[in-house]
Amino acid sequence: MAQVASAQPLVSIRRVSKRYPGVLAVDDVSLDLFAGEVHGLVGENGAGKSTLIKLLAGAIARDQGEILVRGRPAELRHVWEAKRLGLAFIHQELNLIPYFTAVENIFLGHAYPRRRWGGVDWRRLRMHAQKVLEQLGADIPLDLPVSRLSPGQQTLVSIAHALAADADLIVMDEPTASLTDQEIEHLFAVIRTLQQRGVGVLYISHRLAEIFAITQRITVMRNGRVVTTQPTAAVTERDLVQWMTGRTVDTIYPPRSPATQTPLLTVAGLSGHFCRDISFTLHRGEVLGVAGLIGSGRSELLRMLFGAAPVLAGSIHLHGERGAQPIRPRSPAEAYRLGLALAPEERRSQGLVLTRPIYENTTLTFLRNFARSGWLLDRRREIDATVQLGARLGLRSRSPRQPVAQLSGGNQQKVVFARALAGEVRVLLLDEPTRGVDVGAKQDIYRIIRDLTAQGVGVLLVSSELPEVLGLAHRLIVLREGRQVATLDADAVGEEEVLAYCFGVGATQAP
Ligand SMILES: Nc1ncnc2c1ncn2[C@@H]1O[C@H](COP(=O)(O)OP(=O)(O)OP(=O)(O)O)[C@@H](O)[C@H]1O
Ligand SMILES: [Mg+2]
Structure with a gap:
């Protein structure tokens, strides 16, 4: 774009660095962002993307370098300063206040419209919130505490908060991780409108297709450094992956190992508060995909099997040497004892104890396996097991003793996955296992799924990325509004049909 080449940058990041104990998270980074430009930022988990964003937001302080906003040096020692300078942020880990409503969160820190005598004009506030959400095509209850909203709805609230700031630059760190395709389309439409109005956007995503769809330029980071900045039109996906990882990643899905005909888990007529009458058999060595839109009941199904959501009707049988045993896990602890493990989708609220070290988070649910005598834990073995699992998953951390809070988003996701693998797993329940995980690590996770199934483990896989479900699963069931509408052979169907x-x-099938 001509205007991009000639104009003064909206924001200039110059030779900025940030060191954490043991890691140079951002290393001498320079980057120019222009008005009216959508700029993509990509890199592996832990490459330093979110740290760079936090420096720009004033949420953490840089060690070196300068940042210019419209040509003027900005201190950016505080988040208010970034806001005053017209920068808005959607952080990877949303900053919502859980017991505030959507309206309150959207206007948090913004100027509230006032009535003549000074009181907050709640009616106008609501209307304004409604309007911003409508732009996003989001239908969200305005008066519930946001903690009661789904992860996708919370993201939309957070996006609305950034839009309501009327900023000149909006930074989006993984905004689409928990959005539906439709919501992503709306977001992209909004981004294009913003762009026409001259707003700049810095857009971070591990989904390269999105990067190609929405950006004009792309910057690649690796190990804290900028590898290159290129016009989007001049690069291919292969180039990006090569720059991000230093290698080419070709076959995305490893060949499936053949599933057996030996039943492992039989579910009949299972109903919960939302799901109704779900029936299937998972075989040893099989990956059974669970497809459906967000809110279709996929997560509840996994949570019921895991003893984390109430089962109202139906039966679950686990098959073993002694035939089929009826089971009804009433708690995750009981599910783990039976050999069922869940990697949940919402890692920060459902998965991790952020202040505790990686190894404790990994072994948490299998502490019995690490007991030396009675209650005394064998710390050495805990740490060894964590290091081994971490290596298998390509976990990037300084030490197994590091608090999980210090890991990058994608690496936190790997800890959740590692924990699910820490015990004797027979049935692995995976809810969005690769959300926020980089291309290289996705490959690692796919390979682990393949290896586990080769050992006879059965996997129930929920993923919003249809190619992933079709690439990994042998068969899939489709849920719609809590009901099972189809059972399909993964090789025999395409994305459109699912x-x-x-x-x-179109067609419906009797399940
Ligand atoms: N508070 C912290 N203390 C110590 N180290 C940290 C802290 N926050 C981040 N790091 C480290 O800084 C590095 C960069 O992390 P960052 O979160 O910026 O990565 P990222 O590119 O956003 O990754 P992802 O794609 O997984 O979100 C990582 O090695 C991470 O462990
Ligand atoms: Mg990040």
Whole structure:
């Protein structure tokens, strides 16, 4: 774009560095962002993307370098300063206040419209919130505490908060991780409108297709440094992956190992508060995909099997040497004892104890395995097991004793996965296992799924990325509004057909 080449940058990051104990998270980074430009930022988990964003936001202080906003040096020692300078942020880990409503969160820290005598004009506030959400195509209850909203809805609230700031630059760190395709389309439409109005956008995502769809330039980071900045039109996905990882990543899905015909888990007529009448058999060595839109009941199904959501009707049988045993896990602890492990989708609220070290988070649910005598834990073995699992998953950390809070988003996700693998797993329940995980690590996770199934483990896989479900699963079931609408052979269907079942258009099948 001509205007991009000639104009003064909206924001200039110059030779900025940030060191954490043991890691140079951002290393001498320079980057120019222009008005009216959507700039992509990509890199592996732990490359330093979010740290760079936090420096720009004034949430953490840089050690070196300068940042210019419209040509003027900015201190950026405090988040208010970034806000005053017209910069808005959607952070990777959302900063919502859980017991505030959507309206309150959207206007948090912004100027409230006032009535003549000074009181807050709540009616105007609500209308304004409604309008911003409408732009996003989001239908969200305005008066519930946001803690009661789904992860996707919370993201939309957080996006609305950034839009309501009327900023000149909006930084989006993994905004689409928990959005549906439709919501992503709305977001992109909003981004294009912003761009026409001259707003700049810095856009971070591990989904390279999005980067190609929405950006004009791309910057690649690796180990804290900028590898290159390029016009989007001049690069291919292969180039990006090569720059990000230093290697080429070719086959995305490893060949499936053949599933057996030996039943492992039989579910019949299972119903919960939302799901109704779900029936399937998972075989040893099989990956059974669970497709459906967000809110279709996929997560509840996994949580019921894991003893984390109430089962109202139906039966679950686990097959073993002694035939089929009826089971009804009433708690995650009981599910783990039976050999069922869940990697949940919402890592920060459901998965991790952020202040505790990696190894404790990994072994948490299997402490019995690490007991030396009675209650005394064998710390050495805990740490060894963590290091081994970490290596298998390509976990990037300084030490197994590091608090999980210090890991990058994608690496936190790997800890959740590591924990699910720490015990004797027979049935692995995976809810969005690769959300926020970089291309290289995705490959590692796919390979681990393949290896586990080769050992006879059965996997129930929920993922919003249809290619992932189709690439990994042998068969899949499709849920729509809590009901099972189809059971399909993964090799025999394409994405369109699965989507048609998800949306309820076209053919329906008796399950
Ligand atoms: N508070 C902290 N204390 C210590 N180290 C940290 C802290 N925050 C981040 N780091 C480290 O800084 C490095 C960069 O992390 P950052 O979160 O910026 O990565 P990222 O590129 O955003 O990764 P992801 O794609 O997984 O979100 C990592 O090695 C991470 O462990
Ligand atoms: Mg990040």
